[in-house]
Amino acid sequence: MDQRDVVREGYDAIAETYVQERRGEGREREIAAELAASLPDGSRVLDAGCGAGRPATETLAAAHDVVGLDISREQLSLAGERVPDADLTMGDLATLPFAADSFDALVSYHAIIHVPKEEHADVLSEFQRVLRPDGRLVVTMGTAEFEDENDDWLDTGETMSWSFYGPEKNRKLVAEAGFEIADVEEVDDELGGTFEFFRARA
Structure with a gap:
């Protein structure tokens, strides 16, 4: 089965269960709040891979015009309940359904890690394309x-798939997509392990 189908069907x-397990509290929510506070009120923000809207969509929507995109219809349904003011749409990170220069900011939590790593450059190029200058x-x-599948993720009996590079390759890909990296912070993940949160400017 194609990795996208595994991810879509798994999250559906x-x-x-996922929304109960991933509360999005602590540092992850703080990072979203810091981004929200740094933007002019009413900025247009894309949450690419928004899931159920926690924590980024709901945090950003308090002061900004947020669009949430996800591959999972069921996750989007939960996001609609949690953040009714957000504009939600199904879509793929590597082919975003938005015009160039559409957003003042873009946040993507735990999403590119589910895309085949050979396509990460395409995803980051799409992020660059839809962002306005700066x-x-x-x-x-x-x-x-890391690249693997778990056939009993979160003890649900459902399969999930991941594919991603390490820090050196990630930095190269972000820079080559046209971003100026401002900061990289390693954050403990509530579901296990750690991830790097890149802050950058188009």
Whole structure:
């Protein structure tokens, strides 16, 4: 099965479990709040891979015009319940359904890590394309190269797939996509392990 189908079907099947397990509290929410506070009120922000809207969509929507995109219909349904003012749409990170220069900022938590790593350059190029000049980026990437499937993720009996590079390759890809990296912060993940949060400007 194609990796996108694995991810889509997996997140559809475990939507309720996932939203209970990933609370999005602590540092992840703080990073979203810091981004929100740094933008002029009413900025247009894309949450690429928004899941159920926690924590980025709901945090950013308090002061900004937020668009949430996800590959999972069930996750989007939960996001609609949590953040009714957000504009939500199904879509793929590597082919974003938005015009160039559409957003003042883009946040993507735990999403590119599910895309085949050979396509990460395409995803980052899409992020660059839809951001306005000097637009802000916050994206979660791996702290070590990893590629695997788990056929009983979160004890649900459902399969999930991951594919990502380590820090050196990630920095190269972000820079080559046209971003100026401002900061990289390693954050403990509530579901285990650690991830790097890149802050950058288009």
